[in-house]
Amino acid sequence: MAIDFPEITSFGTLLGYALALETALGELASQAGEREACAPWRERLQACARKHGKRAQQLERFRRERLNEVVLQTISGMNRADYLPPMELPDDGAETAMQIAGAEDRVAKFYRDAAVHATHVLGGLVRSFAKMMKQSTDLAAELRAE
């Protein structure tokens, strides 16, 4: 998967990173959902892929429409390595579902941390980030509960 995760140094790169996360999680969930070993989780994984696809579109719109020179500023304190999804999935179905659940937890953490910066920079995104955090937390719980 050729998805680059930039260093999070500005509000623009924060949104760029979020886009990369959504794209990566969407692809991982989609790939996993097609595997026979993941059949028990298929419906959840497909729902997960759809959710990330929709969120990626939403984030792309945020980046295009909301960033202007009034709100462009540097940010610090978010480490790129803290939120990365797995580079590849294991063969075992249950292990795959747990890895994706773990990745959703990190996505939720990402949005929790991002919301702090949004409070200072672009208040209009705080609610969206909080919603994405909750969605990812719920997705992780659903995958673990299956």
Added chain:
Amino acid sequence: MSAKSNHLPEVAEHYGRMQNFIDGEFVASSSPRALEVINPATRGVIAEVPLSSAAEVEAAVDAAEQAFEEWRETPPNLRVQPLYRLKTLLEENYEEIARVLVQEHGKVIDEARGSVRRTIDNVEFACGIPTLLMGQTLEDGAATGIDEEAIRQPLGVCAAVAPFNFPAMVPFWFWPIAVACGNTFIVKPSEQVPVTQAKIFELVDEAGFPDGVVNMVHGDREAVAALLAEPRVRAISFVGSTPVAQHIYATGAARGKRVQCQGGAKNIITVMPDANLDAHVPNMVSSFFGNSGQRCLAGAVLVPVGDIGDELVERFVAAASQLRLGHGLDESAQMGPLAAERHYERVLGFIEKGVAEGARLLLDGRDPKVEGYPNGFFIGPTIFDNVTPEMTIAREEIFGPVVAIIRAKDLDEAITLANSSRFGNASSIYTGSGRAARAYKYRVRGGNIGINIGVAAPMAYFPFGGQGDSFFGDLHGQGRDGIDFFTDRKVVISRWG
């Protein structure tokens, strides 16, 4: 999946020789004079721009004049249709335009994207012309049975001369409104950064404006002189340095043109003792160093008030020293190079002068090490403390990442300092006090005031302009001022029966 920083691809290595766009056609300039367009991060040549002759400007004016009558007779709701199409095309090509802009100017990709967004905002505003252009009518306004109305009419051929710091956006402060109002137009992009506007004009061509309604001529002072000398050009908009703004304003006005000229700036950023530094230091840093300081709204003089001085300076210097310089297409870069070698040398000269005049250099941005780009026109964040108002670096526009710190004992002293500048483009205050903020916006001379905002950039629907030596004219760019600038008002009094 890669976890490396993301260096975005260039749209092209070389964009060839720029062409003029006259009467609906891209045409090669026959001028023997030309300049190379340089990528300021690499010093690589990415294009060549012709410096068009007066005869080529005249050809553009001919086309614009011939297109005018039919265009002004086109109903406003139809005049905005190509603008709607252009808006869609700009959205579709948004990322490509931003990357071209980075390549020729050097700013980082987020700054480029933001400026393309504001380019599009101005098209959107102009699409509202059928409503915005409506006149006023008063039944029985003159006497019983005698009605009075005021209507707006376009001027004719108008032109804009653009600066180097915002290659996409600045021409769009003017021409979409002008054209929507029924005028025809000639854009002269900056000869330093002509490629972005040339890419945009490919979309202008595709959007389907009638031939001659929008034209573009590349060039330098010869082209500007030709526009000024041409009596058929009814209005000129300019953004650039104060001496050139003064010249264009005086020359154009003397020749009976309507002129609006935005000049230089030296913006004061005041920080009160009750400012929330945790929240606002990053915003201040962006004000001073965003776009590498090359914008008329950039902070230039930092004025800590009272006892916040030492803590603010310590935190500001610490944050500035962390900024990562790099090629603007590296998404992790926070600051790009200066746009051109001559400007780079000029900014270095100001730093030398600051040292020579006795200011204390807290952070020296000269000769920064930028991995992979040893030849770029990079200057890192540079901060001087113990600056006095008489020093050159406190008075003159540097237009680079150089900060002069002047401490003030109270708000009155900070406001006096702000108002002592001959410029009056922008000023900001950081404070938790509504009283201080209100006093600042009431008393400080400036066209744009920020309160807990370091870059007070008016959106497309607000006027953009300064005061003092930052602006020459009366009606500003953008918004309803733009409509007033590009139209004449006519009062009609009528009686029937």
